[in-house]
Amino acid sequence: MVQMYYDEDANLDLLKDKTIAIIGYGSQGAAQAQNLVDSGLNVVVGLREGGASWNAALSDGMNVLSIEQAAKKADIIHLLLPDEVQSMVYQQDIASNISKGSAISFSHGFNIHYHQIIPPDDVDVFMVAPKGPGYLVRRTYTEGAGVPCLLAVYQDASGKAKELGLAFARGIGGTRAGVIETSFAEETETDLFGEQVDLCGGVTELIKASFEILVEAGYKPEIAYFETLHELKLIVDLIHEGGLSKMWYYVSNTAEYGGLTVGPKIINAESRKAMKEALRRIQSGEFAREFVLEGKANKPVLRALEKKEHEHPVEQIGKELRSRMTWLKQ
Ligand code: NDP
Ligand code: MG
Numbered sequence: 001m002v003q004m005y006y007d008e009d010a011n012l013d014l015l016k017d018k019t020i021a022i023i024g025y026g027s028q029g030a031a032q033a034q035n036l037v038d039s040g041l042n043v044v045v046g047l048r049e050g051g052a053s054w055n056a057a058l059s060d061g062m063n064v065l066s067i068e069q070a071a072k073k074a075d076i077i078h079l080l081l082p083d084e085v086q087s088m089v090y091q092q093d094i095a096s097n098i099s100k101g102s103a104i105s106f107s108h109g110f111n112i113h114y115h116q117i118i119p120p121d122d123v124d125v126f127m128v129a130p131k132g133p134g135y136l137v138r139r140t141y142t143e144g145a146g147v148p149c150l151l152a153v154y155q156d157a158s159g160k161a162k163e164l165g166l167a168f169a170r171g172i173g174g175t176r177a178g179v180i181e182t183s184f185a186e187e188t189e190t191d192l193f194g195e196q197v198d199l200c201g202g203v204t205e206l207i208k209a210s211f212e213i214l215v216e217a218g219y220k221p222e223i224a225y226f227e228t229l230h231e232l233k234l235i236v237d238l239i240h241e242g243g244l245s246k247m248w249y250y251v252s253n254t255a256e257y258g259g260l261t262v263g264p265k266i267i268n269a270e271s272r273k274a275m276k277e278a279l280r281r282i283q284s285g286e287f288a289r290e291f292v293l294e295g296k297a298n299k300p301v302l303r304a305l306e307k308k309e310h311e312h313p314v315e316q317i318g319k320e321l322r323s324r325m326t327w328l329k330q
Pocket of ligand 2: 191194
């Protein structure tokens with residue numbers, strides 16, 4: 001088993017005399033900045049003036065500065081902007097304000113791993129990546145717990161980059177839950193693979209395809225919605241709690257036999273070939289190039305696909321059905 005790091009492995013004192021600049025105050029930025037402040041650390045928040053999150057950060061009591069000023073002041077510059085804007089903002093406002101001996105850090109490895117950001121040799125580069133959305137990073141912290149984190153060091157100029165990363169993870173509550181060490185390459189490539197093939201891409205296509213096939217065969221869309229989308233959560237909750245075995249134990253024998261025998265015919269040799277191709281495009285940098293260029297072109301493909309997804313019948317019927325499920329809103 002890999003080693004896990006906890007509070008006792010992390011020395012918060014390493015950060016006591018340092019200034020941490022959190023660049024960006026969105027999902028992760030707001031959560032991590034507030035946790036670091038509550039851990040007694042010196043935090044400044046770097047934002048573009050006039051942006052929507054400027055006032056949000058101010059009203060949370062943050063010390064808000066321009067991105068340039070925050071970078072200048074900081075010993076640790078933690079980049080929590082959307083991945084596709086990080087390299088532009090880095091070039092414009094950060095690159096010329098990083099001083100020797102400081103650190104630049106991330107919560108996802110994309111921009112470092114794919115060379116969109118190339119920091120100078122004389123700074124530490126590390127990653128502390130919470131394995132959960134920002135609202136959970138904040139909520140669990142206030143409850144005395146935390147979200148597990150991945151830690152990686154890309155560049156160790158000070159000889160203390162790992163200790164610094166562990167201290168940072170402690171500051172946001174990560175070492176309360178456990179921290180696992182990885183590399184920028186491993187975190188980035190597995191993260192992209194998981195979201196493309198399984199969590200986001202795979203699951204949504206499975207829902208749409210099975211819904212379409214039932215409706216085309218003449219079954220009521222409302223029934224198809226319940227069978228192919230609504231029940232997914234009940235199954236995933238069981239898997240989350242106790243693995244595949246717990247789920248197989250709780251479903252009927254009919255579901256267990258049918259699932260175990262037919263499942264492999266659905267995710268078959270051809271599907272596995274497509275999954276491997278997705279991984280190959282991630283490893284070769286082809287997906288990264290495509291995504292970066294998509295961002296530079298103002299996301300025409302993404303916007304078109306979002307619209308198409310929104311108009312899909314499973315979304316239309318789902319909106320209608322969920323509005324009647326008053327218990328969902330609780
Ligand atoms: P968000 O989309 O929530 O970030 C929004 C923030 O970025 C706002 O403060 C916004 O400011 C600022 N911003 C957006 N565009 C620009 C721009 N062009 N110039 C300057 N500031 C800009 O990001 P996330 O929190 O989702 O992601 C941050 C990082 O954390 C990413 O690396 C991501 O991969 C990683 N991560 C995210 C997770 C998540 O759950 N969301 C989970 C784990 C890691 P303004 O108000 O001015 O627009
Ligand atoms: Mg992920």
